[in-house]
Amino acid sequence: MNDRRGLRWIDRRAFLRRGGRGLAGAALLSAWGGGVSARFEAGRPQVAAVVTEFTYRSHAHVILENFLNPYLFNGRRTDPGVEVVSLYVDQFPARDMARAGGRGKSQSR
Structure with a gap:
């Protein structure tokens, strides 16, 4: 070497x-x-998210809302099929939803 x-x-x-x-x-x-x-195959896949900020209609909100709650797809309610187990948010502006969301659920207006 x-x-x-x-x-x-x-x-x-x-x-x-x-x-x-x-x-x-x-x-x-x-x-x-x-x-x-x-053991992991038996349950739902677990995912984590790392975002800069989590505000209404932010990029993070648009993507994560489909992982946090059931959503409509072709007129039918669809379960995301995953469990968000961790969410890291770096910044907390005035319109922050991360702290208000509680237990990983988004709160849309």
Whole structure:
């Protein structure tokens, strides 16, 4: 291995060898932890959202309202099929809905 600009470089064969070991290890862990993945398959997928601000008709609101509440699609009420388990909001302007929403539900006007 040689050193270029302070970075540690490896040759192609060493890279493939290490990558193969990583993939084999991931496959073994996946097979070994099958009970854990079965637990997650039984329930609804869990998602998290990271947004700058959550105000009425903001980009975040338009996208997240379909994940937070059932919505109309072709005239029929449709369940989002996922559970929003976490919402991180960075800014809280005067028209903020994140704190008023409570338990992850949006409040439309």
